[in-house]
Amino acid sequence: MDPRASYDELIRRSREWSTLSSCSALLSWDEQTMMPPSGSSFRSEQLGLLAGLEHDRAADPRVGELLAIVEGSDLVADPESPEAVNVRELRRSFDRKTKLPRSLVEELARVTSRAQHEWVAARKARDFGRFLPWLGRVLSLKRQEADCVGAPSGDPYDALLDEYEPGATASQLSRLFDALRADLVPLVEAIAGATDRPDPxxxxxxxxxxxxxxxxxxxxxxxxxxxxxxxxxxxxxxxxxxxxxxxxxxxxxxxxxxxxxxxxxxxxxxxxxxxxxxxxxxxxxxxxxxxxxxxxxxxxxxxxxxxxxxxxxxxxxxxxxxxxxxxxxxxxxxxxxxxxxxxRVEPSLIRTQADEVTYNLHIIIRFDLERALLSGDLPPADLPSAWDERYRHDLGVVPPDASSGCLQDVHWSAGLIGYFPTxxxxxxxxxxxxxxxxxxxxxxxxxxxxxxxxxxxxxxxxxxxxxxxxxxxxxxxxxxxxxxxxxxxxxxxxxxxxxxxxxx
Amino acid sequence: MDPRASYDELIRRSREWSTLSSCSALLSWDEQTMMPPSGSSFRSEQLGLLAGLEHDRAADPRVGELLAIVEGSDLVADPESPEAVNVRELRRSFDRKTKLPRSLVEELARVTSRAQHEWVAARKARDFGRFLPWLGRVLSLKRQEADCVGAPSGDPYDALLDEYEPGATASQLSRLFDALRADLVPLVEAIAGATDRPDPxxxxxxxxxxxxxxxxxxxxxxxxxxxxxxxxxxxxxxxxxxxxxxxxxxxxxxxxxxxxxxxxxxxxxxxxxxxxxxxxxxxxxxxxxxxxxxxxxxxxxxxxxxxxxxxxxxxxxxxxxxxxxxxxxxxxxxxxxxxxxxxRVEPSLIRTQADEVTYNLHIIIRFDLERALLSGDLPPADLPSAWDERYRHDLGVVPPDASSGCLQDVHWSAGLIGYFPTxxxxxxxxxxxxxxxxxxxxxxxxxxxxxxxxxxxxxxxxxxxxxxxxxxxxxxxxxxxxxxxxxxxxxxxxxxxxxxxxxx
CATH class of the missing domain: 1.10.1370.30 (Neurolysin; domain 3)
Structure with a gap:
């Protein structure tokens, strides 16, 4: 099969699984805006079926065969041509998808779904202990995911980060974020100490x-x-x-x-x-x-x-x-x-309500902590104290309980590690x-x-x-x-x- | 494979293709209520893909094998049990689906899609001649469909009607409708002649x-x-x-x-x-x-x-x-x-605006005419005059042009023959x-x-x-x-x- 025909088939297939994904996107939009309350349990079945169909297509070995034919051909000689970009990126996502064993994908889906429910309950009860075992399970699975995917740097965090921010690495981000933090903390302090303040x-x-x-x-x-x-x-x-x-x-x-x-x-x-x-x-x-x-x-x-x-x-x-x-x-x-x-700028506890100036301090705290959690440097049980310590230092505020502290975000329960820094x-x-x-x-x-x-x-x-x-x-x-x-x-x-x- | 296991697989499969069909239903609802105008061309692609996936599953030969195992087993001994009903009806739709060659299904989809566009244009231009060739094409394809499906009576109309009203036949409907019409026409006349009338x-x-x-x-x-x-x-x-x-x-x-x-x-x-x-x-x-x-x-x-x-x-x-x-x-x-x-009752030209009393006369006219069109007794070119004649006789009104006459309904352009009588x-x-x-x-x-x-x-x-x-x-x-x-x-x-x- 010649490269052009292989490329065309690849694109046709990519459009097909993307069309399934666009159907899921509409169903998800509807779920959050229009769907009557009793529709929710069946909506999961619809989305699960579509996700499975999409995955089967995107991870079909035929895609790997087609990629192998096109790669190295004249069609992708110019690395900035649409063909070369499409092939490079389709390879990227094909490899990522096929490197993960189905058992791990299913286990991740199952555990993060349960973990999110447990997180909701724990946050409501202001009880970090209730969420702790689930955080451990999620971290262990995400470490397995990072091992399967791998990263040139050898840092497992980079393997996860790459899904959200291709090519970025934790060490680059650290440099950027440390520099940013060094300027932000004094700026926030100066603002907090200002006497001529906006009146809301x-x-x-x-x-x-x-x-x-x-x-x-x-x-x-x-x-x-x-x-x-x-x-x-x-x-x-x-x-x-x-x-x-x-x-x-x-x-x-x-x-x-x-x-x-x-x-x-x-x-x-x-x-x-x-x-x-x-x-x-x-x-x-x-x-x-x-x-x-x-x-x-x-x-x-x-x-x-x-x-x-x-x-x-x-x-x-x-x-x-x-x-x-x-x-x-x-x-x-x-x-x-x-x-x-x-x-107005106001150092506060809750990220989603933070102003533009303090917002990045909330993120940098999470980035540092999730790296330490993933590497094992920070035992999950120590998360609340590490969290509170950083909030005290960087923002000058201390959460009264875990619900306004380390339990406030859905991300970790959902397995989204490497997402915050974006x-x-x-x-x-x-x-x-x-x-x-x-x-x-x-x-x-x-x-x-x-x-x-x-x-x-x-x-x-x-x-x-x-x-x-x-x-x-x-x-x-x-x-x-x-x-x-x-x-x-x-x-x-x-x-x-x-x-x-x-x-x- | 034992009948129970086969039945369970059959049900699992039926739920799966029905789940795809429920995704399509949501996409269609959205298309008519929420979708921004520019979404329409891609929406057809989404619906086309889902319809194909659904059809592949519903017409999978495996379904025929499973049906054959369950049919005649003890599981369906009581014809009114849920198992027996499910098997009987899954057989009905499987046979209908597999009797139609894919080429005919695709040709019907293509021609009715074009025909509906031509119908819109013809209706707008009040020009029956423009729609005439498309009506001929649709009728010819629907005759082929009826031949493929077949009907115990031998009447091709019954093969089409059966899709919408299982078990009904044109000859039964004729008897019902003729009796109804015999009473309705004088009732409408009496109402039209009444002097003490409601005031809108x-x-x-x-x-x-x-x-x-x-x-x-x-x-x-x-x-x-x-x-x-x-x-x-x-x-x-x-x-x-x-x-x-x-x-x-x-x-x-x-x-x-x-x-x-x-x-x-x-x-x-x-x-x-x-x-x-x-x-x-x-x-x-x-x-x-x-x-x-x-x-x-x-x-x-x-x-x-x-x-x-x-x-x-x-x-x-x-x-x-x-x-x-x-x-x-x-x-x-x-x-x-x-x-x-x-x-209020008012004999009128347009079915969708008709009152409860005259409505059925509109339908019976369409039923009689579409039977004659399908059998070939009524050449498509003669439809406008046959239509006008029946409106004059049954309702006492005559359309000024084809747009308020035989071009008013979308059904025939969409291939919906046998639908009106329902x-x-x-x-x-x-x-x-x-x-x-x-x-x-x-x-x-x-x-x-x-x-x-x-x-x-x-x-x-x-x-x-x-x-x-x-x-x-x-x-x-x-x-x-x-x-x-x-x-x-x-x-x-x-x-x-x-x-x-x-x-x-």
Whole structure:
């Protein structure tokens, strides 16, 4: 069989298992937004069946045969050609899938499903002891997974990290994160000690949910989210799902007494959605039509949420509109007071509620602790004390119990080890990208002040979205910004924006 | 392999392909209610893939082998046992599926897909000539399908009809329908000539859509639709989809100037939904957990829509509530004027807008014409004149063009031949069932007047829903009502209800 025909068959197969996966994506979206309560047990059966069918196809030995024919052929001579990228990435995921014995995959699915239930119960009971044996079981299985997959560095953590952030290693991340932490801890301390503080009273009041929804839609479409190719709905936990070409769905949640949660939540998910909508629909179902990593995905959401959405230029355009929509709470608000209020910084216990400045400290703590848990340096039983110690040191707060401490996140119970650092990578990348876009576009502030975000979107389309998986994330950032991943633009940006807010 | 093990494997397989079909049902529901416009082309790919996977499983030769082992074994000795019913019905659908060559199935899919597009264009252009060649192609393929499937009677129409109404034959239906028509035509004439007529002015005004939705939900749950196991949404064409156990979804559409369309539409779909929710969830994915025919399904929707929903007892409870919800149009309406207005009869051109009395004449015309088209007695080119002639004779109206004549329905372009008569069978069955339930329950009118529909629902659960596919539809009706399918209860019911409305 010649390489071209083999390649075509490979692509046809990739599209087929991706189509099954897109059916699962729709079913999952529905489960979280629309499904009546009694539908849930059968929904698991539907998703289980589809996942099995998808796995059988993606791990079919025929895929390995086809890859072997194409690899080394002229078709993939140019390593940046779509063909070469698709083959390289299909090999990557085929190897990962076939290296794991089915027994381990099934055991992981079973244990993490039970562990998540036990985690819910333990968190509710504020009882770490109840979760402890399950954490041990998950860690042991994840070590087995890392052994099966392997990593060039020999560090098991890298084998897990590679699934979420291809090519990244724990030692690189450590260097980046240590440097970031060294600057963040004093910045957080300085802010905590500031005496001229933003007053959140300006954000108190009732923000009718239907109007919050309208403002969310206005902002989303104004920055480029295409509602002909997407939706915005409500769910308990906000998310973005790129279900299919031409169909990307985001969600948020509304509280009538809180304007910020849904507003910045929508901006965040729209950022993810713009990335999905910026992928080539004709390449859907192949690596050249897919997002490259969780870190890059998060960079897109955080860029719009924080670097655009908390900025003065953005609100120069949107504040008068928000004021008209929410006349009761905002009708007499001052721009400056409002802008300072939405940029409050408060060292706190809960990651998901953390502000932009302290957020990365929450992540770095988790990264350090999960590495130590996986390597065995930190016995699971010692996790609560290690956690509390780091929170005291880095953030100056101490959890009153495990539920607001090391039991707060679902990730570890779900077997997601190596996932946390992508949040902070996203923040680093976002600052680097925004820095570079500002330098290149020149009048970015002016266009944002006019409510015109399209120049920025086009820059991101050009430098990130259209490349799909052509480069690994670090190289993609290097090509887009001229520098490898680097914490200094983020630190600079935080100082420049939060210094004035706190009159430092 | 012993019969029990074979039976268990058969059931496991049936559940698996039904689970795929339930995924398709969710995707189709989403397509009609939620999907953004640009999602449609990929949605066809998803549905096509799932349909192929389902067909491969349902037509797998292994299913034939398993059936052969179980058939004739002690396991199916009692023909009314769940095992015997499941085996009988799995055989029925396996034979039907395997008798059709794949080439014909694909050709039918291709041609009906094109034909539906051509039908849309032809209807828009009011140009029957444009649709004519496609009608010919569809008919020729449906004749081939009928030849492959075969029918004991030798009538090709019966082979097609059997898919929708198992066991029914065209000759039986002809007898029922001819008798019905003989009574309906003079009843419609008498009503058309009545001088004391209902005045629709009482229904004029604005009915806010959010309130229509609330009333629809109130009525739906009050008659037993379980919103923990279902939803009510909006779509261009109302439908009911029993997606999965615990998940049945209905839709309607709203017009602020029209209270009747959504109200009776909801009642209709709720009737379908109550049947789906009355099936045994533990038997989902097997014939003993599935509805038996389109005719029986329609009997459930029409019973609630018309026999309950247009009756005086029902409105004795609901009219005061509707009056409070729609104070502007209904605040000063009289009960009797309102009740007469929602029971207006008007011979008209369009089936989907027809009232309860004239509706069956629309169907009988289609039944007679599609039989003649399939047999070749009626050349497709002569359809418009045959259509117009029958409308003139039976309903006293003549279509000004083909769009309001023989081009009005999607069915024939979609290859749905043998489908129309199930609408009128549903009306016959509904009247028989309601008659019997009234006789048995004694105080049905009183309970409906109190807003209590549960005795009727329980009677339907007992006599129809829980039997699933145990009996063929005609036998199910015989067992439930003591009589075979019979038009006289319907005629009697129409005379008794519409005589007073028109003061005949």
């Amino acid at each position: 009273a300006v954000l108190k009041g009732t923000f009718p949910v239907d109007r919050q929804k309208i403002l969310g839609e206005l902002v989303a479409s104004s920055i480029g989210f295409d509602f002909d190719r997407g939706r915005l709905d409500t769910s308990a936990h906000p998310f973005c799902s790129g279900i299919a070409p031409g169909d990307c769905r985001i969600t948020t949640r509304y509280r009538p007494d809180d304007f910020e949660e849904s507003f910045f939540g929508v901006l965040h998910e729209v950022g993810h959605g713009l990335y999905e909508q910026g992928l080539d629909p004709d390449r859907f179902g192949t690596p050249m039509g897919a997002s490259v990593s969780l870190g890059i995905h998060e960079s897109q959401s955080r860029l719009w949420e924080n670097l655009v959405g908390r900025g003065r230029p953005f609100w120069t355009h949107w504040f008068p509109i928000a004021r008209r929509l929410f006349r009761d709470p905002l009708g007499h608000a001052e721009f400056d007071a409002f802008h300072r209020a939405i940029n 949040y902070t990578l996203g923040n680093l990348y976002a600052a680097q990208l925004f820095d570079r876009a500002t330098a290149t576009l020149g009048d970015l502030d002016q266009s944002l002040s006019r409510g015109d975000a399209l120049p920025l979107l086009h820059w991101l389309r050009d430098h990130i979205h259209r490349h799909a998986r052509r480069h690994c994330p670090a190289l993609l950032i290097q090509r887009a910004t001229g520098s490898p991943p680097d914490p200094s633009p983020l630190v600079r940006s935080l100082r420049e924006r939060y210094g004035p807010v706190y009159r430092l | 002015a009482v229904l004029k005004g604005t009915f806010p859509v959010d309130r229509q939705k609330i009333l629809g939900e109130l009525v739906a749950s009050s008659i037993g639709f379980d919103f923990d196991r279902g939803r009510l949404d909006t779509s261009a064409h109302p439908f009911c989809s029993g997606i999965a156990p615990g998940d049945c979804r209905i839709t309607t559409r709203y017009r602020p100037d029209d209270f009747e369309e959504s109200f009776f539409g909801v009642l209709h779909e709720v009737g379908h939904g109550l049947y789906e929710q009355g099936l045994d969830p533990d038997r989902f994915g097997t014939p003993m957990g599935a509805s038996v025919s389109l005719g029986i399904h329609e009997s459930q929707s029409r019973l609630w829509e018309n026999l309950v929903g247009r009756g005086r007892p029902f409105w004795t409870h609901w009219f005061p509530i509707a009056r409070r919800l729609f104070r502007d149009p209904l605040g000063h309406a009289e009960f009797d004027a309102f009740h007469r207005a929602i029971n 609408y009128t069978l549903g009306n016959l069955y509904a009247a028989q069932l309601f008659d019997r339930a009234t006789a048995t329950l004694g105080d049905l009118d009183q309970s409906l007047s109190r807003g209590d529909a549960l005795p009727l629902l329980h009677w339907l659960r007992d006599h129809i829903h829980r039997h699933a596919r145990r009996h063929c539809p005609a036998l199910l009706i015989q067992r439930a009502t003591g009589s075979p399918p019979d038009p006289s209860p319907l005629v009697r019911s129409l005379r008794e209800r519409y005589g007073p409305v028109y003061r005949l």
